Amino acid sequence: MGKLFGTDGIRGVVNAGLDAELAYDVGVAAAYVLAQAKGEGRPRFAIGKDTRISSDLLEGALVAGLCSAGADVLHLGVIPTPGVAWVTVDSGCDAGIVISASHNPFEHNGIKIFNSQGFKLPDELEGRIEDIILNKVPVPRKTGGDIGRVTYADQKERQDYIDHLVSTIDSDLSGLKILVDCANGASSATAGRLFDSFPDLHTDIINADPDGVNINNGCGSTHLDGLKAMVTAGKYDLGIAFDGDADRCLMVDETGEEIDGDQVIAACGLELLEQGKLPGNAIVGTVMSNLGLHVFCREHNMELFCTAVGDRNVLEKMEEEGWVLGGEQSGHTIFRKYATTGDGQLTALQFLALLRRSGKKASQLVEGCKRYPQTLINVPVADNAAKQAIMNDPSIMDAVDQQEKLLAGTGRVLVRPSGTEALVRVMVEAQSQEDAEKVAELLANVIKNRG
DSSP states (O other), rough: OOOOOOBBBBBEEEBBBEOHHHHHHHHHHHHHHHHHHHHHSSEEEEEOSSSSSHHHHHHHHHHHHHHHHOEEEEEEEOOOHHHHHHHHHTTSSSEEEEEEOOTTTTEEEEEEEEEEEEBBHHHHHHHHHHHHHHHHHOOOOOGGGOOEEEOOOOOOHHHHHHHHHHHHHHOOOOOEOOOOOOOGGGGGGGGGHHHOOOOOOOOEEESOOSSSSSTTTSOOOGGGHHHHHHHHHHOOSEEEEOTTTTTOOOEOTSSSSSEEEHHHHHHHHHHHHHOOGGGGGEEEETTTSSSHHHHHHHHTTOEEEEESSSSHHHHHHHHHHTTOOEOTTTSSEEEEOOOOSHHHHHHHHHHHHHHHHHOOOOOHHHOOOOOEEEEEEEEEEESSHHHHHHHHHHHHHHHHHHHHHHHTSSSEEEEEEEEESHHHHHHHEEEHHHHHHHHHHHHHHHHHHHH
């Protein structure tokens, strides 16, 4: 992880760490680095954003930096993160940039870069961009006709992305009734048209009226209580919740119970296995995958390989092994046949198609993948250096080992630094919620009281 780029790009509170000057510098450096990689001709960038009040500010600065250094820009406006990745490839751009802080509060924002294949930019190129910015390496500014141009996309690019999503399933989804929560984020611009593509599907949409500050505010995949209540009250077959940039999707079954990413992967993975379409009989999760997914895979003779947290790490393992399904408990699910990144809307369609084919209720589809009680405590720390010091502290590691021994194989403990925030996360799974909370609180206090 670099000084600017974390596990999911550059993140920060706007004008308190992430500002227009930095965004401009990122644009200049990215244009220069990608031009060198391209060799001939000017690089072309696709740029999209979520609905935060600060996204316009950062977008303007990024576009100015890119054009100043001689790159052309395809301006997509508000569009989900995976939509930018898909359009980047479909339109033949050299890179794509997303302005979003995903599930974080509105005052945060971020800058994430994809390469021409729609994958997150390699560490080596991120490092070169970071080096130019931090060391103030001079980058020539273009003049005259060499200055970059901006093309403002019409609705075609966004519609092409929606059409691509629709093409990934062969069901009309008839007879299903769903409630979709857009988190007042990027899916507000696409979800309506996407689900309207299935006229026999009854769809109601909520939280699709962004005002710049209400993104993720009490809604979306990080706040499911409202959706749960509405699903049961309205007798919906499924509730679907996206996060701010719609690369995540969590769901709610007909009884109001949450369906997390692990359970989506389990259900979809089992169907692929039964169809002979799961290479290596394997799926990819992360160290945060619930113990229930591990048990489910053992029971169905599937291999579960766990990477470090981050859909980037999941995708790298999938690419390395040629595997087709992976994701995170938090709702980043990657269907590699159709996408190069987690895509919440794609995930929703894949699960809905499975639901329709099975003839089962959503609760029945996922009942085989039990969720073991889990507690997650986020411990605030000063900065990245403090996170690293905690992870290297023998007394903390000894405390973790002691608690794992006490759980005696009936649970597990994970202490890890956040890749995007000044936090150390303490996650504990156990046979009872009481045990999980007890161990998590104990370890959180050890970290807080660290001398």
